[in-house]
Amino acid sequence: MHSPLRPLRPLRHLLAAALAALCATGHAGEIAVIVKTTNSTYWQNVNKGAEAAMKDVPGHTMTFAGPASESAIAEQVNLVENAVNRRVAGIVLAPSDPDALVPVMKKAWEARIPVVLIDSQVAEAGRKYYQSFLTTDNRAAGELCAKQLIAKVGTTGKVAIMSYVAGAGSEVDRVGAFKNYLKANSKLQVVGPFYSQSQMATAMNQTTDLLAAHRDLKGIFGANEPTAVGMGRAIVQAGRAGKLVAVGFDGNQDLQKFVQDGTLTGIAVQGSFQMGELGVKTVNDLLQKKPVPKFRDTGVVWVDKANLETPEARAVLY
Numbered sequence: 001m002h003s004p005l006r007p008l009r010p011l012r013h014l015l016a017a018a019l020a021a022l023c024a025t026g027h028a029g030e031i032a033v034i035v036k037t038t039n040s041t042y043w044q045n046v047n048k049g050a051e052a053a054m055k056d057v058p059g060h061t062m063t064f065a066g067p068a069s070e071s072a073i074a075e076q077v078n079l080v081e082n083a084v085n086r087r088v089a090g091i092v093l094a095p096s097d098p099d100a101l102v103p104v105m106k107k108a109w110e111a112r113i114p115v116v117l118i119d120s121q122v123a124e125a126g127r128k129y130y131q132s133f134l135t136t137d138n139r140a141a142g143e144l145c146a147k148q149l150i151a152k153v154g155t156t157g158k159v160a161i162m163s164y165v166a167g168a169g170s171e172v173d174r175v176g177a178f179k180n181y182l183k184a185n186s187k188l189q190v191v192g193p194f195y196s197q198s199q200m201a202t203a204m205n206q207t208t209d210l211l212a213a214h215r216d217l218k219g220i221f222g223a224n225e226p227t228a229v230g231m232g233r234a235i236v237q238a239g240r241a242g243k244l245v246a247v248g249f250d251g252n253q254d255l256q257k258f259v260q261d262g263t264l265t266g267i268a269v270q271g272s273f274q275m276g277e278l279g280v281k282t283v284n285d286l287l288q289k290k291p292v293p294k295f296r297d298t299g300v301v302w303v304d305k306a307n308l309e310t311p312e313a314r315a316v317l318y
Helices: 008-025 041-054 073-085 102-110 124-129 138-153 169-185 200-213 225-237 253-261 272-287
Strands: 030-034 061-065 090-093 115-118 132-135 158-163 189-195 217-222 245-249 266-270 295-297 300-304
Touching: 030 041, 030 073, 030 272, 041 061, 041 272, 073 090, 073 102, 090 272, 102 115, 102 124, 115 272, 132 272, 138 169, 138 217, 138 245, 138 266, 138 300, 158 169, 158 200, 158 225, 169 189, 189 200, 200 217, 200 225, 217 225, 225 245, 225 253, 245 253, 253 266, 253 300
Parallel strands: 030 061, 030 090, 090 115, 115 132, 132 295, 158 189, 158 217, 217 245, 245 266
Antiparallel strands: 266 300
């Protein structure tokens, strides 16, 4: 007599095989976007760009994650490690530190998970572990800010640099080029850089102290979004708005208001939306075995009161 359970055996085998396949692939349809922090409108704008790109990426989902702050580097390493462990389809990564992310990027490379970097570079040792790097040309952007400062301040006097995270790839290029351009093209004395750790309140306190200690300051540069916002607020509070040349970086609502009211002379604005959008599109191209460029410049736009409302400025402001 045949057991009634016998016909179910092939089905059990099929289910077991399907489960094994699922465990092997994990979240095969997930594109993980991992940024320096989620607590910033700049990175939220990267997220908007990534979400926009997902409309043209059928069969995949997207996750967006980042540490509580840009200086929480170990937390970012863990986020990438977790993405590799759950075998995502691809990773879009804005590395907080040029060295710390290299070992975990190697793990992604060994797991054949494509990695597309945005915003910041990694050390030479990590360059074979990513397939494409999409960023502002931070050297060119730093020079642009230095040129604008010299145009308003002149070539003598004292200027200050309010920076963010020492050693971050974008910071090294951006602030380095800013300093080098001033040195080569002026006799300006530089105070700083001061590092805010990308904390607006820290930048505000540092700028308040700086303005009190250096009454003769002629110009000041805030090198990323939270730093420039904190710097702008301190300038207003100290009654120095319009009395010294202040140059900012990035383009959220606060910074746009500072340009509008003259607290800031101008801002260099990156294509943050474009970074997120192109990051996801580039991962999708890699998954489809299409060729992608190893480097792509996502551009920077100088925005001041004269062009604040133009289409070119509106395309990058957020």
